[in-house]
Amino acid sequence: MVDDGVIDRIWPNPASALDDEALLAQTAFPDSGTWLRVNFIASADGAATREGRSGSLGDAADRRMFELLRREADVVLVGAGTLRDEGYGGFRLDDASAAWRVDAGMPAHPVLATVSRRLALDPASELFTDAPVRPIVYTTTTASAPADRREALEAVADVVSAGENAVDFALVRADLAARGLRRIHSEGGPSLFGALLAAGAVDALHLTLAPAVDSGSAGRITRGPFTPTAAHLASVLRAGDELLLHYLL
Structure with missing residues (x-):
């Protein structure tokens, strides 16, 4: 495996040694309409994490693509568990991506949106206090959380009820589109991906296949019941022994 990001x-x-603009053209959102894509990494035997974190599976090329996939997004959708497990802080892109967005007439950073039925999020965490853009938290009208927890989160984020007993991801997608956030990029985790698939809300999957066999007890990139979904291969990129696959669902 060559860890040089090429x-x-x-x-x-x-084509060889694609530059950032070529990669962005390869993975671009459609020019119109709402589009929701998800980004994951997995080992050759299907492990979605190593030592509890997906980032431990990636190399320089995967990290490069990870940042580029965020670059064109209006909003990045992440499950609350993944925010905690992967150590998200205030959601900021790197300087190059922020500058690219400003040159393109976009805000420097996309909105961060998350899903939490229990509202088990700390309003004093950097996720909110260091956020360059006010985050969105999707929950339910019957959220199993004290009213004061919702009130505290409403001080630092837009808290939106999207469903009565469970979050309705068709409503989430529609609410984001109504806010003008039609280019939706999701970074998981598996439960969120499974729920999005169950709702028929996913348009594309970007999957990095890491050249390793991990075994162990790590889960897959999806979790929860949903109807098997056909995936149509759109492109294959390669970085050394690593494959970066793009599927349309």
């Missing part, structure tokens, strides 16, 4: 295109139209 990415080649294998299919279609093979």
Whole structure:
């Protein structure tokens, strides 16, 4: 495995050492309509994490693509558990991505949105106190959390009820589109991905296949019941022994 961040295109139209603009063109959101895509990494035997974190599976090329996939997004949707497990703080892009967005007439940083039925989020955490853009928290009208917890979160985020007993992801997608956030990029985790699939809300999957066999007890990139969903291969990128796959669902 070569850990230098160089990415080649294998299919279609093979090309070597793609620059950032070529990679952005390869993965661009459609020009119109609402689009929701998800981004995951997994080992060759399907492990979605290593030592409890997905980031431990990636290398320089995966991290490069991870940042580029965020760059064009209006909103990044992440499950509350993943925010905690992966150590998200105030959601900021790197300087190059922020500058690229400003040059393109976009806000420097996308909105961060999360889903939490129990509202088990700390309003004093950097996730909120260091956020460059006010986050959105989707929950239910019957959230199993004290009223004062919701009130505290409403001081630092837009708290939106999207469903009565369970979050309705069709409503989440519609609310984001109504806010003008039509380019939706999700970074998981598995429960959120499974729920999005169950709602028929996912348009594309970007999956990095790490060149490792991890075994152990790590879960898969999806969790929860949903109808099997066909995936159509759109492109194959390669970085050394690592594959970066793009599927349309």
